[in-house]
Amino acid sequence: MGFFDNQPDIQHIPEGRIEGIAKVTGSGKYAAEYKVNNQCYGVLVGSSVAAGTIKSISLDDAKQVAGVIDILTHQHKPFVPGFADEAKIKEAHFGLPIFYTDKIYFKGQPIAMVIAETLEEATYAASLVSADYTIDKANVDFDKSHPGIAASNTGKERGSLDSWSNVPYVTEAEYTIQNEVHNPMEMHATIAQWTSDDKLKLYDKNQGVNNVQRTFAKLWNIPTGNIEVISEFVGGGFGSGLRVWPHTFATIMAARQVKRPVKLMLTRPQMFLLVGYRPASWQKIKIGADSNGQFAGIWHIAKHSTSVYENFEDGITRITRMVYKFSNLKTESAIVPLNLSAPTWMRGPGDCTGAFAVECAIDELSYQLKQDPVELRLKNLAIEKDPENGKTWSTNFLNEGIQKGATMINWKNRQPVPGQETDGDWKIGYGMAVGMWGAGRGKAGASIKMQRDGTITVRTAMTDIGTGTGTAMQNIAHDFTGISKNNIKVELGNSNLPPAPSQGGSTGLSSISGAVVATCEALKQKLAGYASLQNDVYKDALAKDILLSDTGISYKANFISYASLWEKNNLDLVEAEASSGPGEERQKFSFCSSAAHFCRVRVHSKTGKVKIDKMVCVVDGGKIVNEKAAANQVSGAAAGGIGMALMEEQPVDTRYGSLVGNDLAGYHFAVNADSPIVEVAFINKPDVNINPTGSKGLGEVGIIGSAAAIANAIYNATGKRLRNLPITPDKILQA
Amino acid sequence: MEKQTYSRRFFLTTSSLLATFAFIPESVKAFYSNVKKLVIRPKEELRFLVTINKKKYRINADSRTTLLDLVREQLQLTGTKKGCDHGQCGACTVHVDGQRVLSCLTLAAMVQDKNVTTIEGLADGDKLHPMQQAFIECDGFQCGYCTPGQIMSAVACVNEGHTGSVEEIKEFMSGNLCRCGAYNGIVESIQKVAR
Numbered sequence: 023m024g025f026f027d028n029q030p031d032i033q034h035i036p037e038g039r040i041e042g043i044a045k046v047t048g049s050g051k052y053a054a055e056y057k058v059n060n061q062c063y064g065v066l067v068g069s070s071v072a073a074g075t076i077k078s079i080s081l082d083d084a085k086q087v088a089g090v091i092d093i094l095t096h097q098h099k100p101f102v103p104g105f106a107d108e109a110k111i112k113e114a115h116f117g118l119p120i121f122y123t124d125k126i127y128f129k130g131q132p133i134a135m136v137i138a139e140t141l142e143e144a145t146y147a148a149s150l151v152s153a154d155y156t157i158d159k160a161n162v163d164f165d166k167s168h169p170g171i172a173a174s175n176t177g178k179e180r181g182s183l184d185s186w187s188n189v190p191y192v193t194e195a196e197y198t199i200q201n202e203v204h205n206p207m208e209m210h211a212t213i214a215q216w217t218s219d220d221k222l223k224l225y226d227k228n229q230g231v232n233n234v235q236r237t238f239a240k241l242w243n244i245p246t247g248n249i250e251v252i253s254e255f256v257g258g259g260f261g262s263g264l265r266v267w268p269h270t271f272a273t274i275m276a277a278r279q280v281k282r283p284v285k286l287m288l289t290r291p292q293m294f295l296l297v298g299y300r301p302a303s304w305q306k307i308k309i310g311a312d313s314n315g316q317f318a319g320i321w322h323i324a325k326h327s328t329s330v331y332e333n334f335e336d337g338i339t340r341i342t343r344m345v346y347k348f349s350n351l352k353t354e355s356a357i358v359p360l361n362l363s364a365p366t367w368m369r370g371p372g373d374c375t376g377a378f379a380v381e382c383a384i385d386e387l388s389y390q391l392k393q394d395p396v397e398l399r400l401k402n403l404a405i406e407k408d409p410e411n412g413k414t415w416s417t418n419f420l421n422e423g424i425q426k427g428a429t430m431i432n433w434k435n436r437q438p439v440p441g442q443e444t445d446g447d448w449k450i451g452y453g454m455a456v457g458m459w460g461a462g463r464g465k466a467g468a469s470i471k472m473q474r475d476g477t478i479t480v481r482t483a484m485t486d487i488g489t490g491t492g493t494a495m496q497n498i499a500h501d502f503t504g505i506s507k508n509n510i511k512v513e514l515g516n517s518n519l520p521p522a523p524s525q526g527g528s529t530g531l532s533s534i535s536g537a538v539v540a541t542c543e544a545l546k547q548k549l550a551g552y553a554s555l556q557n558d559v560y561k562d563a564l565a566k567d568i569l570l571s572d573t574g575i576s577y578k579a580n581f582i583s584y585a586s587l588w589e590k591n592n593l594d595l596v597e598a599e600a601s602s603g604p605g606e607e608r609q610k611f612s613f614c615s616s617a618a619h620f621c622r623v624r625v626h627s628k629t630g631k632v633k634i635d636k637m638v639c640v641v642d643g644g645k646i647v648n649e650k651a652a653a654n655q656v657s658g659a660a661a662g663g664i665g666m667a668l669m670e671e672q673p674v675d676t677r678y679g680s681l682v683g684n685d686l687a688g689y690h691f692a693v694n695a696d697s698p699i700v701e702v703a704f705i706n707k708p709d710v711n712i713n714p715t716g717s718k719g720l721g722e723v724g725i726i727g728s729a730a731a732i733a734n735a736i737y738n739a740t741g742k743r744l745r746n747l748p749i750t751p752d753k754i755l756q757a
Numbered sequence: 758m759e760k761q762t763y764s765r766r767f768f769l770t771t772s773s774l775l776a777t778f779a780f781i782p783e784s785v786k787a788f789y790s791n792v793k794k795l796v797i798r799p800k801e802e803l804r805f806l807v808t809i810n811k812k813k814y815r816i817n818a819d820s821r822t823t824l825l826d827l828v829r830e831q832l833q834l835t836g837t838k839k840g841c842d843h844g845q846c847g848a849c850t851v852h853v854d855g856q857r858v859l860s861c862l863t864l865a866a867m868v869q870d871k872n873v874t875t876i877e878g879l880a881d882g883d884k885l886h887p888m889q890q891a892f893i894e895c896d897g898f899q900c901g902y903c904t905p906g907q908i909m910s911a912v913a914c915v916n917e918g919h920t921g922s923v924e925e926i927k928e929f930m931s932g933n934l935c936r937c938g939a940y941n942g943i944v945e946s947i948q949k950v951a952r
């Protein structure tokens with residue numbers, strides 16, 4: 023592989039992310055922070071009923087507010103070709119046809135958008151909009167509804183249920199998880215500007231600028247290239263930015279209507295309503311083993327909620343089919359439509375939900391078997407082959423991860439019988455679980471611009487939602503060219519740059535790394551072409567043998583400075599562009615990232631409070647390009663796991679269809695004090711088949727399984743098996 | 758102009774009063790909807806002086822404008838972030854006369870004649886504040902959206918002497934939410950500066 027001995031990085035201070043200074047000084051611009059001349063503000067008004075039809079909307083009061091420019095409603099909006107009629111709306115697959123319907127599907131559904139000169143005026147006027155509805159009966163009760171909906175097979179059944187009906191060890195239980203909400207710290211925002219009749223500029227919070235671009239090009243029936251989407255800094259996503267949401271569309275309509283740029287930033291309560299969430303779920307697992315602890319079979323049924331206007335399938339049983347050897351396996355699922363807004367993928371998506379149930383069930387089985395859960399898992403892992411398709415795993419080091427994690431947490435100190443270790447009023451316990459995620463890769467493009475002074479700018483449309491994409495691009499370009507990091511700049515998050523897939527599902531780095539490597543090679547080849555005019559040896563130089571430095575190009579000790587290269591060839595900017603994507607390796611191998619989660623918890627016997635003493639996460643993410651950023655991402659995912667296990671839930675009032683306490687005072691996720699210093703380790707072995715850098719994604723596996731590890735530790739501490747997330751103190755005390 | 762203090766509570770009570778109309782019989786409602794019309798007050802503009810990051814600003818602001826919206830929307834000081842607008846997340850933390858303050862819970866008019874420091878004013882020219890430097894070195898962020906607020910609180914955490922242990926730092930910093938969960942690096946940054 024093409025790793026060179028690189029130039030040392032002179033004055034690389036401070037050592038950190040490429041965009042570090044922009045982030046710590048506040049100079050980096052997030053979507054809502056661009057100054058656009060003549061821009062006005064939009065504020066959305068939500069419906070006050072959960073189901074029905076709008077009879078009338080009263081705008082008189084709102085219009086009296088000084089500064090109000092216009093108010094969009096379903097009766098007053100610009101013409102959108104992609105929504106021209108019912109058939110077109112269906113075809114668009116956009117989800118909620120905002121302002122193109124009088125139907126109400128959920129409480130809080132936008133029914134109007136007030137556009138005013140200032141945010142204060144728009145906010146105030148929005149509070150004065152009211153509507154009359156014909157009210158239909160709304161159903162928001164997942165617990166009551168799911169039993170009425172039958173599950174059907176997801177994936178092929180392996181073996182049969184009957185064949186393991188007589189095994190000696192069987193556990194069967196139900197697991198539930200409440201709605202959880204992504205809540206990235208930056209609220210979704212858009213500034214929409216029509217720069218001409220058919221040219222649109224969007225500053226938008228999302229995880230994939232090309233996706234946004236394509237969606238709106240279709241809806242407005244204009245060429246994709248006419249839409250520029252800028253998402254240079256993205257304040258977190260966790261899945262909420264993977265699709266295009268109605269509020270962005272509303273902002274574009276508003277800008278069209280008032281012929282001025284419009285800015286909309288959702289309020290925090292709207293963040294719970296309009297940009298997806300992890301749907302509430304119910305799962306049932308039956309799992310059996312022989313007396314040696316060899317798994318005999320599993321039957322996994324999963325149901326989760328969705329909206330009435332759009333179906334969403336989270337793929338909860340996917341993980342059940344990939345981690346262990348089950349010769350008998352049946353997975354079934356169903357979705358349950360409710361009068362709530364549409365859910366979407368949230369970090370680790372369905373796999374995270376599924377892993378909670380499966381990994382708890384295995385833990386339950388281990389106590390029945392009186393076998394150590396670590397041993398039990400090691401014995402049953404499908405470590406060589408992907409059990410779903412029989413392909414060899416390109417790399418799968420989950421076994422090593424489990425062993426390493428066990429050492430790091432001091433697993434040997436765990437008491438095999440629950441409730442044995444105490445410290446005053448605290449009960450102490452150990453738990454573990456694993457997570458796995460199919461390591462994907464998409465086709466991505468990148469380009470490099472090189473200046474006469476030898477500095478390069480590596481560019482791609484891909485966003486950086488906080489994972490360190492930009493820094494990784496810099497590192498990779500440094501590794502594959504030899505140019506020092508100080509001389510490598512990065513530009514990303516703009517749809518005018520070479521197209522790249524959305525950043526999600528842990529595919530960002532895997533996809534972009536190949537593109538950056540290919541572009542580095544294209545650059546070398548291009549420079550060698552110029553060099554060959556000065557020196558013949560460059561004629562058949564291969565990219566892998568060419569070395570770049572801060573001052574020039576060399577091949578077999580033939581050095582030519584950039585200055586002379588530029589001079590002789592009369593160059594200005596040298597540009598190279600390339601793209602790269604998965605190939606036939608996908609036919610040969612299966613790919614996965616994995617994680618082993620361990621934790622030690624203490625549970626207060628009088629208050630039910632749970633404190634995570636220690637949390638360990640060992641990840642196989644292939645070759646780690648930037649250890650600091652990778653560890654940060656994994657420990658952050660662990661904090662997400664703590665939230666999922668202990669506090670995150672968005673309750674719904676089943677009488678009125680409202681969300682209860684939908685703000686950050688009502689919805690708790692892990693704060694600093696809720697999370698211990700998470701200990702992260704990596705296997706750090708390259709997967710040579712996946713892409714040129716050998717790195718696999720790790721954003722998802724950091725959370726997949728971590729809630730189960732915590733629940734299992736709580737059982738080990740207290741002997742109480744809690745199968746309903748989040749595990750709040752009241753549930754522990756009542757168990 | 759006479760010095761006045763406006764509290765956000767005033768607006769909250771007014772609006773929650775309006776909300777209670779929903780539960781009042783129609784006839785009474787009709788009567789009060791006239792009153793409500795009177796309650797809709799036109800916007801009041803306030804003029805005052807404030808010093809932000811050592812620079813004097815002559816402000817002309819809507820009486821409802823928060824300090825957060827003042828800096829972000831009017832002065833283009835967008836380093837201070839809006840994460841909730843309700844005092845629940847810490848993203849908007851700034852210093853007013855050296856004290857940490859949630860700018861979303863502070864009406865702009867309340868900082869009349871005061872000294873405000875935002876994240877943009879923390880560095881000394883090109884020289885980063887040690888806490889900013891530490892956040893970069895310890896990777897105390899991911900998406901960076903909570904970061905300005907974290908840093909402003911972190912500076913206060915050190916100044917106010919709450920760095921005795923990891924637990925103490927964590928407790929003190931728990932008003933600043935980070936959904937990316939960059940807590941390891943945030944604690945490490947503070948320890949580094951406190952040392």
Ligand code: FES
Binds near residue numbers: 839841843850
């Ligand atoms: S924006 Fe002020 S505390 Fe959240």
Ligand code: FES
Binds near residue numbers: 207903904935937
């Ligand atoms: S760094 Fe993203 S919220 Fe803290």
